[in-house]
Amino acid sequence: MLIPLLGQVILTLCVGVLARLRRDKSVKEGFNWRYFKTFEGEKPPRYVLQADQHLVNLFEAPMLFFAVGILAISLDTVDTMILIMASIYVISRVIHAIISLTNNRLLWRARVFIFSTIILLIMWFWLIYLNF
Secondary structure, rough: OHHHHHHHHHHHHHHHHHHHHHHHHHHHHHOOOOOOHOOOOOOOHHEEEEEEHHHHHHHOHHHHHHHHHHHHHHOOOOOHHHHHHHHHHHHHHHHHHHHHHOOOOHHHHHHHHHHHHHHHHHHHHHHHHHHO
16 A cells, blocks of 8 residues: 555655746746745746646645545555555546646546546545445
8 A cells, every 4th residue: 555655645746846847947937936935926837837736736635545545554454456446546646647737638637537536435435345
C-alpha cells in the first residue's frame, strides 16, 4: 500500500515543481512577480494558472485516497484488491494530471476524474466490507 501512496506523493511534488517552474518562467517573460505575493491584480498566463489549479486539486480528492490507504494499513486490511484499486487510482490521477497540464481537454479530463473518483469510492466500500 505504501507504493501507491508514495506514487501520489511523488505526483503532487512533481506538479508542485512544475507549478513553480511555470511561475518562474512567467516572471522571466515579464509577468509581475508581486501577484504571487497576494494573488491580487492581473492574472498570470493560462499555463501558470493550469499548474497552480492542478496543484490545488491534488490537495482535495486525493486526501480521501490517503485516508483510505492509511486506514487500510492501520486496520491491517490491505489485500490484493485494495492494492490494485490504489494503483489504478494513482495511474488515473497521473493521466488526469497529464491531460490537465497539457491540452486540458475538458471531456477527457472529466472522464478520467470521474473514473478515479469511482475507484476511490469502491476503495472505501471495499475497506468497509473487509472490516465488517
